[in-house]
Amino acid sequence: MRHFLTINDFSKDEILAMLKLAIDIKHKHERGEQTPYLAGKTLAMIFEKSSTRTRVSFQVGIYQLGGFGIFLSNSDLQLGRGEIIRDSSAVISSMVDMIMIRTHMHERLLEFAKYSSVPVINGLSDAFHPMQLLADYLTMIENGIYVDNKILNTPQKCVSQPIVAYIGDGNNMANSWLMLASKLGFELRLACPKAYSPKKEILDIAYKNAESSGAKITLCEDIFEVAKGANVITTDTWVSMGQEAEKEQRMKDFKDYKVDSKVMSLAEKGAIFLHCLPAYRGLEVSEDVIDGAQSRIIQEAHNRLHAQKGVMVWLDSQNSKKATLQI
Ligand code: CP
Numbered sequence: 001m002r003h004f005l006t007i008n009d010f011s012k013d014e015i016l017a018m019l020k021l022a023i024d025i026k027h028k029h030e031r032g033e034q035t036p037y038l039a040g041k042t043l044a045m046i047f048e049k050s051s052t053r054t055r056v057s058f059q060v061g062i063y064q065l066g067g068f069g070i071f072l073s074n075s076d077l078q079l080g081r082g083e084i085i086r087d088s089s090a091v092i093s094s095m096v097d098m099i100m101i102r103t104h105m106h107e108r109l110l111e112f113a114k115y116s117s118v119p120v121i122n123g124l125s126d127a128f129h130p131m132q133l134l135a136d137y138l139t140m141i142e143n144g145i146y147v148d149n150k151i152l153n154t155p156q157k158c159v160s161q162p163i164v165a166y167i168g169d170g171n172n173m174a175n176s177w178l179m180l181a182s183k184l185g186f187e188l189r190l191a192c193p194k195a196y197s198p199k200k201e202i203l204d205i206a207y208k209n210a211e212s213s214g215a216k217i218t219l220c221e222d223i224f225e226v227a228k229g230a231n232v233i234t235t236d237t238w239v240s241m242g243q244e245a246e247k248e249q250r251m252k253d254f255k256d257y258k259v260d261s262k263v264m265s266l267a268e269k270g271a272i273f274l275h276c277l278p279a280y281r282g283l284e285v286s287e288d289v290i291d292g293a294q295s296r297i298i299q300e301a302h303n304r305l306h307a308q309k310g311v312m313v314w315l316d317s318q319n320s321k322k323a324t325l326q327i
């Protein structure tokens with residue numbers, strides 16, 4: 001069974017195949033054509049944390065593919081009252097064709113996938129947010145910033161050796177950038193306060209991937225250094241969901257890690273600003289940058305819809321549950 005728990009689960013070609021599907025489906029949708037690739041299929045969407053983009057994009061995405069989405073909030077599920085993951089997963093997966101989960105500890109996701117008879121998609125865990133990264137890369141492609149590859153039917157002119165600078169917390173977003181860059185082979189510079197660097201085991205995976213992909217991964221504490229000549233500048237909240245108790249300390253520790261116009265001025269001409277959202281204006285990013293001409297945050301959020309349709313169609317084609325009705 002192929003699940004989508006992290007980008008590291010896939011080869012470069014598989015990631016590009018999903019992106020190609022996403023682009024084709026997006027273009028079809030924009031031309032007003034139907035895309036009923038998952039007609040009659042059901043997606044269960046389990047949310048143990050809040051969401052705006054993930055919830056709306058998956059619900060609308062499965063609908064646009066001809067399927068049906070069921071929103072399941074932790075507070076309404078027996079899972080939220082202590083039913084074990086094993087039973088919940090086996091039962092839910094016996095009735096639906098695909099499951100998306102947003103959860104706290106990544107281990108919960110692994111446990112869920114272990115007992116699921118259908119593909120499970122990571123809609124964010126404390127370790128990774130892979131769906132966001134596919135949307136981010138799709139946005140980079142649309143802005144002509146991507147590792148040149150014939151699979152993608154994209155603009156001829158592009159920045160074919162992109163440099164991405166991630167500034168801030170070494171969290172699920174930073175980890176996911178590490179996986180994407182190291183698989184696809186582009187340069188990723190991370191600037192994180194020392195105490196908030198990505199974990200060694202995640203960095204080790206990225207360094208190992210980079211050996212074969214040609215990616216360049218660097219880590220430092222200097223936000224101006226990473227921004228120099230970058231094609232994409234990105235950041236994330238200083239306080240992720242579940243870290244609210246650390247807020248006061250984090251405000252102090254990250255105060256020098258804001259993406260502002262000075263940081264953006266060091267980037268390459270034509271550089272774009274990305275943020276997965278929700279954003280906190282005046283903290284990790286200044287208002288003039290997030291609302292400025294280089295910001296692509298709305299395009300990026302919108303692309304969640306199309307990137308995830310590509311993922312769902314690809315996963316379905318790999319795992320087609322050929323239910324045979326025998327009477
Ligand atoms: N970026 C993102 O996943 O947003 P939501 O938390 O609103 O789903």
Ligand code: NVA
Pocket residue numbers: 124126129171172173236237239240241276277278
């Ligand atoms: N790092 C953030 C991402 C939100 C989409 C969090 O986990 O809360």
